[in-house]
Amino acid sequence: MPTKREIEIRTADGVCKAGLFGPAKAKAxxxxxxxxxxxxxxxDEMAERLGSHGYAVLVPDLFYRAGAYGPFDAKTAFVEEKTRTELRALIGGTTQEMTARDTASFIDALxxxxxxxxxxxxxxxxxxxxxxNAAAAHPGRIVAAASFHGGNLASDATDSPHRSAAKIKARVYVGSAGVDGSFPPEQSAILAESLRTxxxxxxxENYVGMGHGWCVSDHGVYDAAGAERHWKRLTALFEETLA
Structure with missing residues (x-):
């Protein structure tokens, strides 16, 4: 059975705490x-489940630069003004470029x-x-990349993932919520065209009837059947690319 190991990863900007799951001798x-x-x-439960398929699974704290924060209740954090303000500051203070750069250290840790x-x-x-964006930044190592209820995948921002499509060598799977203001149909069309080109x-894939956050069990819109569908797609993607 996979077990969690708490590790610390040295990055260019400090020390990132992370959970490491899965068998001790996983190659992928x-x-x-x-x-x-x-x-x-x-x-952690999601990483445990992925680890049970034989992968070493890393869950890094992307907000490590901010020091101590939270914990947050996924059902209410964006509803309450205090926690909503804190979350927006954390997200805004952790850029796409930071995470893409950190990913080199995450790969080294694996x-x-x-x-x-x-x-x-x-x-x-x-x-x-x-x-x-990690797949675009590290095309020599990352062979599969999946996004579930990801937001702003084809926005006007300079670091929007669709702008880096030409750098991606990985196989890509995107599962979107049926109605999601952070990833509306027009963005989906732009992303699809960018990847195709x-x-x-x-x-x-559009998960009709699912809300933003349906895959994660502590979200208010969690949907067990939709989550199982997501697991089938994700494990199939990794079985076909990481073997």
Missing amino acids: GVILYMDAFGPRPAL AKAGATGPIGTVGYCMGGSRAL AGVDHIL
Whole structure:
């Protein structure tokens, strides 16, 4: 059975705490990019499940530069003004470029743990765009990248993932919520066209009836059936690319 190991990863900007899951001798690795509420039991459970498939799974605290924060209740944190303000500051203070740069250290940490083979990435909410941008920043190592209810994947921002599609060598899977203001149909169309033009092997799938956050068990919109569908897609992606 996979077990959690608490580790510290030295980056260019400090020390990032992370959870490492899965068997001790896994060759393939997965980086799980958190949603806005940070590492917590719900994400640990997801990493445990991925680790049970034989992968070394890393869950880094992307907000490590901010020092102590939270914990947050995923059901209410964006409703209450105090925690909403804190979350927005954390997200705004952790840029896409920072996470893409940190990913080199995350890959090194997996290698030190024995996962010297191919790497997959998966991200939820704010982590979705980071999983795709990581694949663009490290095309020589990352062979699969997945985003679930990821927001702003094809926005006007200069660091929007669709702008780096030509750098991606990984297979890409994007699962979007049925109705999601952070990733509306027009963004989905732009992302699909960018990936197609770049020659990226990709699938964009709309989970009709699912809300933003449906995959993660402590979200108010968690949907068990929709989450199981997400697991089938994610494990199939990694079985086909990380073997």
